[in-house]
Amino acid sequence: MTALQDQSTAGAGRTIISVDAMGGDRGPAAVVAGISRSAKKNPDIGFILHGPKAELEKLVARKKALTGRVEIRDAEGVVTMEDKPSHVMRHGKDTSMWSALEAVRSGDADVCVSCGNTGALMALSMVRLRKLPGVNRPAIAVLWPSRNPQGFNVMLDVGADVRADERDLLQYALMGASYARNGLGLDRPRIGLLNVGTEEHKGRAELKLAHDLIKSNADNAGFDFVGFVEGGDIPGDTCDVIVTDGFTGNVALKTGEGTASLIGDLLKEAFQYSPLSRLASVLAVTSMQRLKKRIDPRRVNGGVFLGLNGTVVKSHGSADATGVAAAVKLAFQLSQSGFSHKLAARVASAQEQVQDGSAEQSENGEKE
Amino acid sequence: MTALQDQSTAGAGRTIISVDAMGGDRGPAAVVAGISRSAKKNPDIGFILHGPKAELEKLVARKKALTGRVEIRDAEGVVTMEDKPSHVMRHGKDTSMWSALEAVRSGDADVCVSCGNTGALMALSMVRLRKLPGVNRPAIAVLWPSRNPQGFNVMLDVGADVRADERDLLQYALMGASYARNGLGLDRPRIGLLNVGTEEHKGRAELKLAHDLIKSNADNAGFDFVGFVEGGDIPGDTCDVIVTDGFTGNVALKTGEGTASLIGDLLKEAFQYSPLSRLASVLAVTSMQRLKKRIDPRRVNGGVFLGLNGTVVKSHGSADATGVAAAVKLAFQLSQSGFSHKLAARVASAQEQVQDGSAEQSENGEKE
Numbered sequence: 001m002t003a004l005q006d007q008s009t010a011g012a013g014r015t016i017i018s019v020d021a022m023g024g025d026r027g028p029a030a031v032v033a034g035i036s037r038s039a040k041k042n043p044d045i046g047f048i049l050h051g052p053k054a055e056l057e058k059l060v061a062r063k064k065a066l067t068g069r070v071e072i073r074d075a076e077g078v079v080t081m082e083d084k085p086s087h088v089m090r091h092g093k094d095t096s097m098w099s100a101l102e103a104v105r106s107g108d109a110d111v112c113v114s115c116g117n118t119g120a121l122m123a124l125s126m127v128r129l130r131k132l133p134g135v136n137r138p139a140i141a142v143l144w145p146s147r148n149p150q151g152f153n154v155m156l157d158v159g160a161d162v163r164a165d166e167r168d169l170l171q172y173a174l175m176g177a178s179y180a181r182n183g184l185g186l187d188r189p190r191i192g193l194l195n196v197g198t199e200e201h202k203g204r205a206e207l208k209l210a211h212d213l214i215k216s217n218a219d220n221a222g223f224d225f226v227g228f229v230e231g232g233d234i235p236g237d238t239c240d241v242i243v244t245d246g247f248t249g250n251v252a253l254k255t256g257e258g259t260a261s262l263i264g265d266l267l268k269e270a271f272q273y274s275p276l277s278r279l280a281s282v283l284a285v286t287s288m289q290r291l292k293k294r295i296d297p298r299r300v301n302g303g304v305f306l307g308l309n310g311t312v313v314k315s316h317g318s319a320d321a322t323g324v325a326a327a328v329k330l331a332f333q334l335s336q337s338g339f340s341h342k343l344a345a346r347v348a349s350a351q352e353q354v355q356d357g358s359a360e361q362s363e364n365g366e367k368e
Numbered sequence: 369m370t371a372l373q374d375q376s377t378a379g380a381g382r383t384i385i386s387v388d389a390m391g392g393d394r395g396p397a398a399v400v401a402g403i404s405r406s407a408k409k410n411p412d413i414g415f416i417l418h419g420p421k422a423e424l425e426k427l428v429a430r431k432k433a434l435t436g437r438v439e440i441r442d443a444e445g446v447v448t449m450e451d452k453p454s455h456v457m458r459h460g461k462d463t464s465m466w467s468a469l470e471a472v473r474s475g476d477a478d479v480c481v482s483c484g485n486t487g488a489l490m491a492l493s494m495v496r497l498r499k500l501p502g503v504n505r506p507a508i509a510v511l512w513p514s515r516n517p518q519g520f521n522v523m524l525d526v527g528a529d530v531r532a533d534e535r536d537l538l539q540y541a542l543m544g545a546s547y548a549r550n551g552l553g554l555d556r557p558r559i560g561l562l563n564v565g566t567e568e569h570k571g572r573a574e575l576k577l578a579h580d581l582i583k584s585n586a587d588n589a590g591f592d593f594v595g596f597v598e599g600g601d602i603p604g605d606t607c608d609v610i611v612t613d614g615f616t617g618n619v620a621l622k623t624g625e626g627t628a629s630l631i632g633d634l635l636k637e638a639f640q641y642s643p644l645s646r647l648a649s650v651l652a653v654t655s656m657q658r659l660k661k662r663i664d665p666r667r668v669n670g671g672v673f674l675g676l677n678g679t680v681v682k683s684h685g686s687a688d689a690t691g692v693a694a695a696v697k698l699a700f701q702l703s704q705s706g707f708s709h710k711l712a713a714r715v716a717s718a719q720e721q722v723q724d725g726s727a728e729q730s731e732n733g734e735k736e
Contacts, residue, residue, distance in 0.1 A: 145630065233626070251562060254599025270652070274655065276655075277655035
């Protein structure tokens with residue numbers, strides 16, 4: 001049986017990614033197709049795949065690119081999109097999601113990828129991986145197409161928790177800056193705090209407190225704080241990281257996605273309207289594909305859970321092979337950069353309120 | 369002097385719209401160009417225009433379409449975008465904004481249009497027009513391009529107040545439903561309450577309270593309540609009116625606008641990329657214009673202030689002639705439908721908790 005490899009084979013010199021094969025809207029076939037794409041493109045990735053063994057073995061055996069690259073760990077249970085997080089925490093031991101996180105917890109894999117139920121994945125991650133010392137509320141960060149040279153901005157939290165006080169927002173700033181350094185390669189990310197106006201007197205009381213707290217920590221933490229930003233700055237170029245609570249961030253994320261999707265559909269309609277416009281659509285096809293690639297949510301697929309002992313990439317529930325491959329790519333990149341450890345060090349150092357100039361210097365470069 | 373008419377001339381059988389000529393980013397010339405367009409298209413509108421008399425007279429004299437249609441009311445002061453609302457409330461008596469609202473307060477005009485400072489306009493509107501009995505927080509409602517047959521959804525509040533408790537959210541539902549009936553011609557609008565998930569257990573505590581309160585009032589108020597909706601439903605077709613607090617609504621509005629604007633720019637870039645794509649852009653030009661018209665924010669220009677004694681339409685600060693004309697059109701439409709009075713009756717009837725079946729029947733049709 002070529003598809004099933006013991007871990008040492010799959011992992012020979014490779015970055016091991018733990019993948020939950022179940023729980024996505026398109027089932028395990030889409031996940032296996034996605035990791036097969038990743039395996040083809042990147043010889044340095046090995047996978048531990050979690051789900052019903054017999055089913056997964058069949059799927060994996062069909063993909064040549066996965067030969068010798070996958071260890072399958074049997075898990076019969078599946079977390080559905082309808083399962084309540086509290087239920088999964090109590091009764092989810094036999095699920096593929098639990099198993100996928102366990103591989104990170106045990107150190108067998110560097111990072112976990114799942115297309116499953118976000119609430120359950122976050123709840124399980126908190127229980128199994130545990131929060132980093134000093135982190136009160138972990139956050140989910142996403143990449144958002146933007147006008148910045150790097151092509152994307154980071155926004156967090158987009159839905160780990162509906163509440164966030166000023167200390168949580170400061171931690172989001174620290175974690176978001178770390179993600180922008182390691183995920184986008186920005187040395188000194190610019191952080192903005194989401195509000196309904198850029199004037200300092202505007203908005204809710206906790207935002208004014210957060211404004212001052214983040215401002216006073218910016219230098220030590222090695223980022224620039226641009227102050228309050230507005231919704232229009234999320235896809236803009238005034239900052240690289242947008243910090244907000246999980247309620248507002250989730251609404252903004254879904255509003256942006258919904259708006260982009262509506263425009264995409266209206267664009268298709270426009271191209272179908274007349275013989276002339278149909279001809280135009282043929283001529284413009286490569287340009288349109290380039291545009292689509294730039295803003296396709298599947299290509300920036302993957303919310304990253306920040307603030308845990310280990311990295312978890314949450315892929316869209318409806319992710320197809322392209323989406324899963326994008327999530328795996330992000331997971332690989334974060335693992336390669338040693339993101340988990342750098343983030344932990346960053347949060348710990350903010351916790352200790354490092355004031356020493358030389359320590360600050362070396363922290364800014366995110367080297368040990 | 370043909371441009372300057374006394375009110376009785378400008379108003380002969382016409383719907384009178386009070387227009388603040390100052391305070392927009394493009395100055396009074398754009399405003400005068402906008403109302404000139406409206407005057408050309410619609411013979412039933414007369415204008416009272418507020419600002420520095422000499423300057424406005426010159427601008428109006430140049431537009432033939434405005435002959436006999438405009439009364440100018442002299443106001444030397446201008447509310448700038450930087451002025452704090454509290455300052456304008458105390459010292460703004462000589463401003464064009466104050467004068468424009470005064471014409472509605474006195475009954476000389478049916479509705480007011482301004483491109484000026486939103487915060488100041490709302491603050492002045494509350495002081496001069498006063499809140500409707502039973503309304504705690506007035507709201508700003510906008511139209512949003514959507515997948516619904518009517519082409520637009522209503523969202524409120526988008527920034528009148530950053531807070532809203534469950535009773536405020538109920539009033540937003542009532543006012544938004546009234547706006548959808550009169551602005552979009554929907555007999556029985558479907559109302560959704562914005563949250564981070566559609567399950568009833570999700571989101572903040574005040575949202576659960578609001579959910580139950582709106583649900584229990586839906587029948588009497590003549591709308592359907594679809595329950596919780598998500599950001600993706602704002603441009604969607606699951607409901608016609610999206611109810612939320614002014615903080616979340618403002619962020620969603622600006623995120624959507626920013627995303628649409630980014631996609632528009634990337635689309636232009638894509639069409640410029642190669643000779644082939646440039647040819648395509650020529651062939652597709654009418655289709656693209658149709659699309660642009662459909663989602664152009666200038667064409668749905670105008671946030672409407674709800675919950676006051678009188679209707680105020682807030683046009684975009686950066687509105688050009690097209691934008692101003694769109695705001696005037698909306699103002700005319702709302703005035704024609706007797707919107708202010710119907711909304712007041714609706715809020716009053718909800719206040720009285722009308723339980724009587726026949727009263728409810730006639731209320732649903734919004735007839736007296």
